[in-house]
Amino acid sequence: ENGEEADGENTIVAGTAPGFPPFEMVEDGELVGFDIDLLEAVVDETEYELAEWEQLEFDSLIPALDNGNIDVIAAAMTISEERQEQIAFSDPYYSSDQSILVQTGGDFQPESLDDFEGQTVGAQSGTTGETVVRDDLIEAGIIDEGDYTSFDNYVLAVEDLESGLIDAVVLDEPVAETFEAERDVEVAFVYETGEEYGFGIRQEDEDLQAALSDGVAAVEESSEYEEITSTWFGE
Ligand code: GLN
Incomplete structure (x- = not known):
């Protein structure tokens, strides 16, 4: 029909x-x-x-x-x-979790969200990655609102990560792995959210x-x- x-x-x-x-x-x-x-x-x-x-x-x-x-x-x-x-x-x-991307071989090598104190973070506006930042980093009192940058697009966030303007990016795991393969960034750890597209x-x-x-x-x-x-x- x-x-x-x-x-x-x-x-x-x-x-x-x-x-x-x-x-x-x-x-x-x-x-x-x-x-x-x-x-x-x-x-x-x-x-x-x-x-x-x-x-x-x-x-x-x-x-x-x-x-x-x-x-x-x-x-x-x-x-x-x-x-x-x-x-x-x-x-x-499709199923996915979130991942934490950092600079390859950089100083910031977090193992959990608790390690984010004093760090700056980016995500793409309106995403579940941004929700993790808001709920589990800002609301949780680990970082300040001012330490978060919201980007129109994850490509821009990853570029700022590569050039050291931010310390980490939170985004969907398969996409983080693609950026890891193509750019000077690496996955620090996977943050399990059990999402489905x-x-x-x-x-x-x-x-x-x-x-x-x-x-x-x-x-x-x-x-x-x-x-x-x-x-x-x-x-
Ligand atoms: N899966 C994430 C969300 O739904 C990110 C999607 C995206 O950035 N295209 O928010």
Whole structure:
């Protein structure tokens, strides 16, 4: 059964936030990544058509979904209770924890969040990494509010880490590992949060939600999920 969008067609617009490798990034001017391939494979299993991809900052994705500029978010977005007050999610398609990134061989080599006293930290605005900083570092009284820098994009945070402007970055583990492989930064430790990513949709788009969840199951049952995983994670 077809879902019905406001324009009466089954074409949907996807939104993502590049700069989050290997889930979404721009390479040679082209938007690529795990989420791009996965959503395209998932939509192929449905009666919807993916018309185009919009590239936005991460913290603009939910507002863009709300105001109808996009119909689905594919941005390694963690399914959280807080977000579920605003939007709905497909069934989960990937699991992740947070990681702490530091300069490779740098002075700051923390083993737990308790080691952060007196250090400066960065994360990307609107992310679960930022939630860890706010709840488990600032609220917990380990660092001061002023020791935290919120970035529009994790690439900018990692650049400031490389140049020593901040001491650590908190971000999703698979992305931290990608930055570790490509840049002068390393994972100090993994902070277990047990997150799961889902595709975000408007709460009223129940047909689309069901179609995407069925699509995720179909792609996972076929060889496609493994192919996409091996393309982007080399596993
Ligand atoms: N998974 C994290 C979140 O949902 C980070 C996502 C991202 O930065 N694209 O907040």
